[in-house]
Amino acid sequence: MKIIKIKNVVAEGFRSLAERTEVNLDRPGLNLVKGENGAGKTTLFEVVVWCIYGTNLKDTTNEKIPTWEDSRTDAFRGTYTETTIEVDGRDYWIVRTIGWSGGEGIGRDALVIRGQNQIGVHKKDVQAQIITLLGIDSQTFMASILFGQRMPKLVESDNKDKRDLFERLFETAFINDGKAKAGAKLLELSVDCLKAEGEQNSLTLQMEALTTETNEQTRLLEEFEDKKVENCNKISEDIANTRDDLTACKFESEELTVEIDKWDAEAFDKFKTEMDELERQYNALEKTLEVPYNAHVEAGNRLGIASRADVVAETNVNIEKKRCDKWVIDKAGAVSGLKDELQELTNKKAEEIKAVKDICYACEQKLPLANVTAVKNSIVDTYIPQLEAADAKLEAKKAEKPPISNLPELKDIRKGAIKELGDAGNAAIKAKDAHNKAEEDGQDVKRMFTEGTKKEMALQIEAGEITKKTEKVTSNENEIKVYTGQIEVMISSLETAQKEEPPKFSHTIDQLIDKYDKFDKGLDEMNITLEDIAYEMNLHQWWTKKGFVAAGLPSFVFKAMLNDLNEYVKPYSDRLGVSIEFSIDLTKASKPFTTVCSVGKKFNKEYKEFSGGQKQRLDIVLIFAMYTLVSADSNIDILIMDEIFEGLDEAGEAAVFDLIRAKAEEGKSIYVITHSPHIDSLYSSTLTAVADELGATKIIG
Structure with a gap:
């Protein structure tokens, strides 16, 4: 049997334990861990489980392990945990880190066990070495050493998990x-x-x-x-x-x-000679037709040039005529405007003279005629220069001569263009008539040459066929x-x-x-x-x-071994007034585990049929029994109970507390995490968890 002590725990940067915290856990007897809700009472023991097994009790990822940023100080160096364990009188140190930069020979993300040779460099190798050293894996640890409201309950675990656990225990x-x-x-x-x-x-x-x-x-x-x-x-x-x-x-x-033999080669040669003569005549005719044709083309070009010249001459005459007409219209408009301007000055002068009064505005007496006449003469004198200037502009505009125009010359050019257009048209008609007559004169030669050419092509094809047949006869002789x-x-x-x-x-x-x-x-x-x-x-x-499979011989062995577990359960269940019995249903093919519980007047019921407080009593009985069972092979000196009194009445608290004291008197280090003020702290040590203003946990005691 192994003798195991969890002696010491060190944590820094782990959840709310922001600063380096070191606590001696080798404290035989009863130890109360108190503090307000959220102060971090359980965190110290989460460190132990995470350091040894890498198991996160809050069911979160490792990213949530390091101290929250709001609670960190400038001295934050990452997460460092260390647990000292004594096995059969020899000390071992287990260290696990996340993002650690504090040195001490430990890497940023490490798992190390000191005190014996390591199996390998990988975390899984070191973890396997730790489990072998203790003889207890994480599931067994949490089913027998660590009791808490957030821990999985053995009674509620499925058939496979129970079988796996009991295989390791028995x-x-x-x-x-x-x-x-x-x-x-x-x-x-x-x-x-x-x-x-x-x-x-x-x-x-x-x-x-x-x-x-x-x-x-x-x-x-x-x-x-x-x-x-x-x-x-x-x-x-x-x-x-x-x-x-x-x-x-x-x-x-x-x-x-x-x-x-039917082919007349002599007649074919004679026809070719006749076709040569026709071809000569046809070529001579084509050459003769070139003269009237060229004259026709030249006359056509002349007609085109004359037509374009006529269009240009007509356009120039129209443009010059429009320019002259525009000058006459512009001059008439300017003269009319100047007359209007002169008349407007004359009318304005007459209105001002008419506006002169011979009565004084102040006294309404008739003014002297000489004064009235002097005023009118002054108005006339004022308008005389303006009227003379306007009259001079009008006379100058009337006297303007029209601009020099080349319209007569342009009209003469137009007449010449029209004459040239007529002459070119007559020449084109004569040239076309001459070309048509020459074409008509050569029709017989063209017809004879065209017909002869068609006949020659047919004979050429026939001659080619005769040649092919001759070649085929020669080829056949070889074949x-x-x-x-x-x-x-x-x-x-x-x-x-x-x-x-x-x-x-x-x-x-x-x-x-x-x-x-x-x-x-x-x-x-x-x-x-x-x-x-x-x-x-x-x-x-x-x-x-x-x-040898689970539903075979092992089921019968388990049934016998579960009777031993039931014997461990009985002393504790008697003290708490409950009963819990494990067995295996051998009548079913899967050989499932069965659990029958009794509390008060409820007899032989399933666990789920009980109230929260009754379930708590059953869970407490089972944790003490499992602790006794595990200690038979690996005698571990620590038992941790988180809020074990939750849901219990005063009688239940007293009965459970008696069990705890009895276990403490055996020399075990018993830790009870509670915020209940009713728990008697007499003959016990106390650790107090306090949260500072940043939410960081301090352990006092």
Whole structure:
């Protein structure tokens, strides 16, 4: 039995433990951990679980482990945790970090165990070493060492988790040994089976090879005969086809010779001479037609030039006429405007003179005539220069001469252009008439040349066909020689093919059949051996797949071992007035675990049927029983209970507290995390968790 002590814990940058905190956990007796809600009472023990197992009790990722940014100081160096554990009198130090930059020979994200050689450099290797050292994994630790409201309850876990936990707690090595031996024997039988199957396959393959060889030999002989017959038939067919080709070639040459003899080459040569003369006459005619045609084209060009000149002359006359007309209109408008301006000054002068009064505005007495006359004369004198200037402008505008115009010259140019247009048109008509007459005079020559050309093309085609037929006759004569030679060669090949002998083989078909019968007898003997091996393998497979699996023998063993667990439960359940009994239902194929509980007047009920306080009593009984069970193999000196009194009445609190004191009196370090003011702190030590203004936790005591 291992003796285990969790002696010390150090934390820095872990959740609310922002500053370096070190607490001695080797404190035999009862230790109360108090503080307000949210002060971080449980955090110290979360450090222990996370440091040893990497398990986060708050079911969050490792990113949530480091101290919150709001609670950090400038001295924040990352997360560092360290737990000192004594196993059988020897100390070990476990260190786990996240983003650590504080040195001490520890990496940023590390898991280290000091005090013995490490199995490997990877975290999973170190973690496996830690579990082997303690003999307790994280699930067992939380089912027996650490009790809390947020911890998973063993009673509520599924069938697989219970089975996994009990397999680690109970000694079931003999089952595994039996399963291993059955597996080893099964492996041995499998090897024997593979060997026998190998020999069986070898015999089968050899028999298949003999069958294949016999079939192949038969096939080759049949194939030889078929191929020989086919080859002789093909040669005979080729001889017949070649003779047919020879006959057809000779017949074609005779027909072509008859057609060639009908061709009149002399008449064709005479017609070609006549066509040469017609072509000469046609070329002379084309040359003669060039003169009137060119004259016609030249006259057309002259007509186009004259037409464009007429358009230009007409446009220039119109532009100059419009310019002259515009000058006359502009002058008339200017004279009218100046007259209006002169009249406006005259009217304005008359109005001002008319506006002069001969009565005084002040006294309304008649003014002297001389004064009135002087005022009027003054007005006249004022307008005389303006009227004279306006009259001078009017006379000057009337006297303006029209601008010099070249309209007469432009009209003369237009007349010349019209005359040239008429002359060019007459010349174009004469040239067209001359060209048409020349065309008409050469129609007979053109017609004769066109008809002769068509006839010549037809004769040329016919002459080409005669040439091809002559060449074909020559080609056929060569083919006749080739066909004759081919027929002689094929007759010789046919004689050789008819004399060909069949292939020779190393064994006759009868020899192959005798050998096959011997192998067949050996295969029957090997099949009997395989049946014997298969029978024995089925027996061992039953033990490995059914006898030693969870629903087989282990279920009956578990049932007996659970009776031992029930014995551990009984002393604690009697003190708390409850009962809880574990068993396995062997009547069902899956062999599920069953849990029957009784509290007060509720007898033999399922766990889920009880109230919160009643469930708490059952959970407390089970944690004490599991602690006793685990301590039988790994005697660990610490028991942690988080809010164990939650949901209990005063009687329940008292009964549980008595259990805790009894366990503390055994020399165990018992830690009770609570905020209840009713818990008696007499004969106990106290650790107090206090949160500062930043939310960081301080442990006092």
